[in-house]
Each structure stands twice: as structure tokens, then as C-alpha cells.
Amino acid sequence: MATQTDTSSSAVVTGSFEGDLRRYLRGLGGLLVFLLVWWVGAMTTQPSYLVPGPLESVRAFVDLFATSTAIVVPILGSSLVLPTGLAHLAQTLFHYVPGLLLGAGCGIGLGLTMGWNGALDDWLRPLVRVLRPIPPLAWIVFAIVWFGIHHTGAAFIVFVGAFWINFYGAYGGVEGVSGELTDAASTLGVERDLSMLKLVALPSAAPQVLTGFRTSIGRCWMIVVGAELFGAPGVGYEIINASNNLAMATSVAYMFLISLAFLCMDVGFRLLERRDLAWR
């Protein structure tokens, strides 16, 4: 048989070096304009604590790492001394990470099962409709009475937030599995429902599951700060604590810190996605 192939895979050049450079310069320009507006705004606003200036905020940010704070590691109970900024970030992560992972795990689990099993879907769909619209932060009252507003309570709120986003990612992903692919798999010897889930539904739903998880990383940062404004320890608590002392620059410094933490997680996860979803 002929071995020549009808490849037409001409490399598509997406964005030349100059195009990239222009984009970066524009982005930088936007940042500079923002800094200028901020700086002028801070200069002209009285009293000065209303808008802390950029320089003052950067100084406050640096100060977060100049002093140390001792925190207690939950469960272990041992104490840990870290630069103040990192210490409070760690406190946040102590409830953010377990809440996110557990919520994502349960959400993905239920989403996959409901998307795949019609009977379970019938049973639970109305319940999901009712519970889904409740904003995660509304559960704070139960977090407080059940767990107290500490790590467990805050983790619970994060759990609720992560749960729904991941639930919908997985549910939609499994529902969207093409019938043609399952047909192809059955003609190739896939008989059991569980094998079909593993061999076809899961890989096919993976992009949506991962997108759901990535979205939940961001959403849970918003939720976790919300929970901390109610008193759970962490960066969110420090924002309100500093503002109570009118140290607004410190509040801004903690806001930076949250932004940085989120960026690192988001970029990290995107890299992981790109590696694992090369087929898309």
C-alpha cells in the first residue's frame, strides 16, 4: 500500500517575537498608567489613610517579611515561626488546601457518578437545584455553630465552594461524552459500565474536570478571605485587622500577597494541564 500521506500540517505561527514584545510592552504600559493614577490619587486624598500610596504599600509588603510570627500548626499542635507574611499565608493554607482538595474530591466524585448514572441523576437533580444557588459564605453561620470560626469552620466554607464548581465540571464533562465514542468503544469490546467510565467517559471529561478545578482554585481564594473576615486566622483576617488599626498600607500588602499566591497556583496548574492535555 502506498505510504505517502496526505499531511497538511503546515506549522501555524502563532505570535511572532515582535508580536509578543508588543503585547508585553502594552501590558507594562497599562500597569504604569495604573500606578501613576494610584500614586496621584494617594497624594491628593486626605486623610492619607483612605488611599495608601504605592510606595508605602510596597514598604508595608517588605515589612511583612522583616518580622517573624509564631503560629500553631493545626492537628500537630506544634508551633512554627515564620516571617509574618508567610506565617499568615500558611494559616490560610491550613484551611484553604484541605477545604479545596476535599471539596474538589467529593464534587468530582458526585459529578461523575450523577453524570454517568441516570437513576442517581433523577434522585438528586432536584436537591442539587435547591442547594446549588446558596452562596458558600451563607454557610458561615453553620460553620460557626458546628465547628467554631477557626480552621475547621473556614475549611468547611471552602469545601462548599470547591464542591459545587468541581461538581459541575465533572457532571457536564461526563454528560458531554459523545455517543459515537461509547459506540466505538462497545464495538471494540468494552462491555462493563465501569470500564466504559474508566476508558471513555473519564478521559473524555478530563478537560472539563480540570477546568472546573482550576476555576475553584480562584473562587476558593475569594471564599477563604470572606471566611477569614469573620475571624478565622489567615491573610483575610490580617487585612481587616490592619485596617482596624488604620494601617491601610498593610491591608494592601496582604492583598498583594493573596494575588501572588493565587497567581503561583494558577500558573502551576495551567502548566500541569498543558502537559496532561496535550491531545486537545
Next chain:
Amino acid sequence: MALSSDSSTGRDSREKITIQNVSRSYESTQALADVSFSVAEGEFCCVVGPSGCGKTTLLRAIAGLDDPDGGSILVGGDPVTGPGLDRGMVFQEYALFPWRTVRGNIRFGLDRPACDCPDCEARVKELVDLVGLDGFEDAYPKELSGGMKQRVGIARALAVDPEILLMDEPFGSVDARMRDRLHGELLDIWTQTEQTVVFVTHDIDEAVTLADRVIVMDADPGTVQSTFSIDLERPRGRTARDFVDHVAQIRDELGSPVETSH
């Protein structure tokens, strides 16, 4: 259901597929009404007809992907109760697993149940050679053209060495030049493997190019209208007088101008 065996289909050649009085209706349309015919072992059989004549439904029923309301389908004498590895299927829109490479797609059927790996690798290599995809083993489907995707589809179906190959307008989304080449390749493969092929198409030229026998179906309700034997030497030139005559005959039989090749 008629149990008689003295039907018009002869018993001289061994019947691989026997379709007896098969009916299938959806809400408002009768896709198949009392369809009966048989396909001999090793025969290349094309089914042509206008859209809505139930030819795809029929193919899916043979594959075991669709359950007819009435009648029976026998494959090698046994009634079809579901999909099986004895019947490979090639889909119009390829239905490749996008998360698997060319190799991974071809291997899919070989891994159920998990088989001996060195053998599998050799088998995959053999199929890659057979369909002319050397050097593309690690490509993902999105990187392939339509013609190449369908070669993967064919290789994947052939991998488990089915006795019957069911093809649902497999070259419908491929451009004309590539289609001609794939016809030649498919006939080569068929000659080598001696499989029984049921090939659904709406393109009469394609049917006459490939088939030993062409089954012409009519729509609404879907029935078998007539059957043509094509006793021409392969490869068949499309300008040869006999070829043109066959095409004209089938076109007359279909009555109205059906969708012609793209």
C-alpha cells in the same frame, strides 16, 4: 416472523450475515420495514439509498448498537444480541478517541482484555504499515487530516481481526482525490484479510467501484428495493462502459437524483 428457509436467497454460498424481516421505527418514522437480505462470507456488499432509508440504522443493528423492533439478524448463524469483537465498525466521523495517539487508538481493542504486550506492539506496527501511517504513531487525532483519521479508524477496527467490517459512509467527509486512493487501499486490505464487508454509502459511483453486490434501499419506510451484482474486474475504471451502465442502472432504480458525490 417467518421461519421458512426457502427464501429467495440461495444457500450455495455460505451466509455470513442473515437479515430476516427486520423492522425498526422511531417516533414518527419507520426507518426499516421488513428488510431481508443476506451477505455471503467474504463478500463486499454496499448498501445505497437516499438519506432516511435506514441504511445507517441497519448497519448499527448488525453491529449490535441498535435493537430492531422486529425480525432477526444472524451473524454466522447466531442471533445478534449486542456489540462484539467479531464485527468491527468504521464510523463516518471517525469516532477516534482524541486523548489517545494513533498507536493508542489502534491498540484500544487489543487491550480488551489486556493482552500480551510484545504481540500487541507487533500487531500495531503491522496495522500502521497496512494503512500507511508510518511515522505518525505518536500523533494525536487533531493533528491528522480527514483521510488519515479514517485510516486510523480502519486500522483500529481491523486490529481485533473481526470477521465482518461494517463501514458507515466512511469516506463521506474525505475529499474526492483522497477518497479514490482510500478505495484502492480498502480493496487491497479486503483482498488480504478476506473479511465480509458491509459498506453504507449514498454515492453510487463509490458503491459500484467497491462492491460485489449493491443493495439499493428506498426511504420512508426503509425497504430493500433491489439488488445488483457487479461482476467487473477490479480495479474498476469509472469511465469504462460497463461501469457507467451499472451506475446508470442503479440511478434509474433509485428514481430521483440522490445526493451525488461531493
